Amino acid sequence: MEYTVQKLARMAGVSPRTLRYYDEISMLKPARINSSGYRIYGQAEVDRLQQILFYRELGVSLDSIKDIVTAPSFNGAQALKEHREKLLEKREQLDVLISNVEKTIAQSEGRIMMMDQEKFAGFKQKLVDDNEAKYGKEIREKYGAETVNKSNQKVKGMSQEQFAEVTKLGTEVIETLQAAFKTGDPAGELAQKAADLHRQWLCFYWDSYTKEAHAGVAQMYVDDPRFTAYYDEQQPGTAKFLRDAVHIYTGIK
Amino acid sequence: MEYTVQKLARMAGVSPRTLRYYDEISMLKPARINSSGYRIYGQAEVDRLQQILFYRELGVSLDSIKDIVTAPSFNGAQALKEHREKLLEKREQLDVLISNVEKTIAQSEGRIMMMDQEKFAGFKQKLVDDNEAKYGKEIREKYGAETVNKSNQKVKGMSQEQFAEVTKLGTEVIETLQAAFKTGDPAGELAQKAADLHRQWLCFYWDSYTKEAHAGVAQMYVDDPRFTAYYDEQQPGTAKFLRDAVHIYTGIK
């Protein structure tokens, strides 16, 4: 049986370009070239290609494959062992990378939480603003600053385990929220569970929880495009959904 | 403080070429260009470079980094999460690859064991040849072929666990041999343990063990360059060492 590039390519599940490339780098030369300059492959080439593709699937470089299929069978085992070492090394590097990325994400989440707090402080300040008559400006400002400071202190004072816990809680909020969003019902069981988890999450940073503040922060998620972007990451509309759920949860607005 | 390419490069631990490249792709433009055409970087550029390198260490592509450092801080978390997903996917692929490579290596080891058997059959045949008078040619050939067939049957009939066991045993042989080689004494405890492990390994394939055959195979490891290459993979001279150990172990030659 004889094959042109495309026929062999279709048979082996590769592109004709790949075969021409293998010819170019002398990894798989056609059996002969016909009078029109067409590459013609025979059974031996089919077999060799299968070998090549086998090693390729194992992630071996074409250069190494050339050695393997050219040299006698013994080099195969040796080359594979070396290859395995490389792969194991790669995986270790990947593991380190992943762990670092996760640490960075955790920090980033931490920053987002910090922003939550600052927003919260701003919200409290706004509450105070509404009660303008009661306090002087300096006191209000100090109150806002103190709230942030207290929260920051709380975050800084967190133990490794606490930090892990709050990070996990944050993930749970998101996951529950995603599931709840699919139900479409902000008053439903899942959505209310998400709202409750969100309350727990906030309480890690706030020393005093009030329904008003909770509802206010939820509203901010919709008003501030940065927060909206964060909560809508997987599904647009999630921030709004969380706000609705929290408003029902707190019974406010 | 102002820096030329090399000064900044040395400070940041990158090459000047990298900085020029970052300039070229507009990721990090110098603060200004002096009268001689030199790139001059300022503090802002140093800070930005540090950010860039931070993300680069996490394995983020330069294209993504550009988005991250250009856009406000919120995109950072999102980009990192996407990046983490990619990394996790990569690791899974790697795990599959590694497992496949290991399977292939095991098979390859299996082939080597098969070759051992064939060699063994050949060895038996040679023994028989030496006793030319006793048997006819056909019987000898049949005997040799039968031995190979029996061994092959034995390998084919192995259960998954048995195969894993024999593979592990093979690894133990090599490891013990490596350790023994360092002692330099083929009569030592380690070397004799290696010889014994090697006997156990052979017994997985042979239905009848004899000291003569064991010693003969060990000699073949030295005589056949393919076997020598296999056993000398980590340390040249290992095949010879194994032969010596086995000769002492069997008390032959």
Added chain:
DNA sequence: ATACACCTTTACGCAACGTCAATGTAAAGA
């Protein structure tokens, strides 16, 4: 005759620089 599927070679593009090459400039010692 013409359409259509297939073949050929040539060559750029991808990521993130490394590595010459050819040439201009700054700083430091004799």
Added chain:
DNA sequence: TCTTTACATTGACGTTGCGTAAAGGTGTAT
């Protein structure tokens, strides 16, 4: 001041394994 030395510039090719045109020839069916 002259020369050496260190450093600057742009330009361009190489790396891996092909994808993707582009420009043109071939084979077969209608």
